[in-house]
Amino acid sequence: MTIHAQQRFDSLIEADERIEPDDWMPEEYRQTLVRQIAQHAHSEIIGMQPEGAWISRAPSLHRKAILIAKVQDEAGHGLYLYGAAESLGTTRAELLDRLHTRRQKYSSIFNYPTPTWADVGAIGWLVDGAAIANQVPLCRCSFGPYGRAMVRICKEESFHQRQGFQILLRLTEGTAEQKQMAQEALNRWWWPSVMMFGPPDSESVHNARNMAWGIKRFTNDELRQGFVDMTVPQAELLGLTIPDPELRWNDERGHYDFGEPDWEEFARMVRGEGDLPEQRLRVRREAHENGAWVREAAAAYAARQRQAA
Amino acid sequence: MNADWPRWEVFLRARRGLSHTHVGSVHAADGETALQAGRDLFTRRQEGISLWVVPSEQVVASDPDDQDSLFEPADDKSFRFPTSFELPSEVDQM
Numbered sequence A: 001m002t003i004h005a006q007q008r009f010d011s012l013i014e015a016d017e018r019i020e021p022d023d024w025m026p027e028e029y030r031q032t033l034v035r036q037i038a039q040h041a042h043s044e045i046i047g048m049q050p051e052g053a054w055i056s057r058a059p060s061l062h063r064k065a066i067l068i069a070k071v072q073d074e075a076g077h078g079l080y081l082y083g084a085a086e087s088l089g090t091t092r093a094e095l096l097d098r099l100h101t102r103r104q105k106y107s108s109i110f111n112y113p114t115p116t117w118a119d120v121g122a123i124g125w126l127v128d129g130a131a132i133a134n135q136v137p138l139c140r141c142s143f144g145p146y147g148r149a150m151v152r153i154c155k156e157e158s159f160h161q162r163q164g165f166q167i168l169l170r171l172t173e174g175t176a177e178q179k180q181m182a183q184e185a186l187n188r189w190w191w192p193s194v195m196m197f198g199p200p201d202s203e204s205v206h207n208a209r210n211m212a213w214g215i216k217r218f219t220n221d222e223l224r225q226g227f228v229d230m231t232v233p234q235a236e237l238l239g240l241t242i243p244d245p246e247l248r249w250n251d252e253r254g255h256y257d258f259g260e261p262d263w264e265e266f267a268r269m270v271r272g273e274g275d276l277p278e279q280r281l282r283v284r285r286e287a288h289e290n291g292a293w294v295r296e297a298a299a300a301y302a303a304r305q306r307q308a309a
Numbered sequence B: 001m002n003a004d005w006p007r008w009e010v011f012l013r014a015r016r017g018l019s020h021t022h023v024g025s026v027h028a029a030d031g032e033t034a035l036q037a038g039r040d041l042f043t044r045r046q047e048g049i050s051l052w053v054v055p056s057e058q059v060v061a062s063d064p065d066d067q068d069s070l071f072e073p074a075d076d077k078s079f080r081f082p083t084s085f086e087l088p089s090e091v092d093q094m
């Protein structure tokens, strides 16, 4: 590295310009991005599982087609993101290996169970909703390929959130049991969704550095507040009750006040306790291993074609 | 054998009259399957009507360190831009 390279990097960041893969960048910036983008990619593809499990049980052909399209989008999101991570000098195989051997995590939101059809609605509305709140600012991330992947992803996410909300809307318009099912799904998914933005700012270690680098644009707590403010009126529209007795509008702040999430539970989930993380990884590894013969056959075929040419 | 498929850069023509534009990359064993992967990944919502795929390793790129020497000379040749010529208002639309 030359001093010139560091200065150039600093001035690009200072000017809110984008860093591209060929540019010199501090090793820590590169490592931070590889980890963040890879874990984001892992979350997209692991996230296919809880919803994928409902494809065969969707209540109509129409809902089934919608859910297949959504799960397919999530696979695509994973691929956009693996591509962005690879531009930093790592390989797809290495990243998948780190996921499979638990050396990199995925979002613990996908380690909650989805016992009813209403959970599919709640995931779309709340989990994709929280993901959007997180991802929109990432479209302006200082690392070009990550920002561009996020633009593509955000365009597709909006349909995910709407279809989820509509699933719950239909249920709340239905029988008392259906409405109850919707309420219970909200009860299950509210707090996990609020915790998706990560630990409070007071405990978030890398907030300041990642903000300075333009990787993060808003703090965890700012994003969380935005999500709550956006979602409360939507819950009212559904006629459902958010399971937080402390939730109320604060006229002075111009925001909703809300209760403290159970950060103990969050820590347990991040540590990967319980049966579901084991199952998610087993399904993922099996999918990878069962696809090995396809990868090998296609590579062998391509090698033969090249020889014949 | 190494079954890690090589990387391909994907270019998409959004509609007739526009150039192909880089949209991202895929992994595939050969060009034909790279096109299929590109189609599945980048055109699920009528984003385009034509795809190119190019092996990533075949891309020859300029070095960012040469950016100044390669691209800066245009800076002191503002006469290449029509706006650098002040003309009487009668011919302002020229």
Ligand SMILES: [Fe+2]
Residues within 6 Å of the ligand: A044, A073, A074, A077, A153, A157
């Ligand atoms: Fe996604």
Ligand SMILES: [Fe+2]
Residues within 6 Å of the ligand: A074, A128, A131, A157, A160
């Ligand atoms: Fe999504």
